[in-house]
Amino acid sequence: MRSDGSREAKIPTAWPWSVGRVCSPNYSFEIGSWVFYSLVTRSPAAWGFTAVGAAQMAVWSRQKLRRYKRKFKTEAAFTATHALVPGVF
Secondary structure (H helix, E strand, O other), X not given: OOOOOOOOOOOOOXXXXXXXOEOOHHHHHHHHHXXXXXXXXXXXXXXXXXXXXXXXXXXXXXXXXXXXXXXXXXXXXXXXXXXXXXXXX
């Protein structure tokens, strides 16, 4: 988002952000990878870690969406409508 070295935040427009109208696809992919890891290991500890991590990333994502909506509310290029999962959350 800041490839030119400036401190100015820009609207994310790369592939994961533009497809699903999600604010934090990186968190969505990370949660998905932890779910897959938990399925493979079948460990209750892994499931616990996945649940706690997903809850924390959901909080961060919701905050990021609020911040982006405030900052980019007048720009047509901003299309994120959900925090983590398109159509759900």
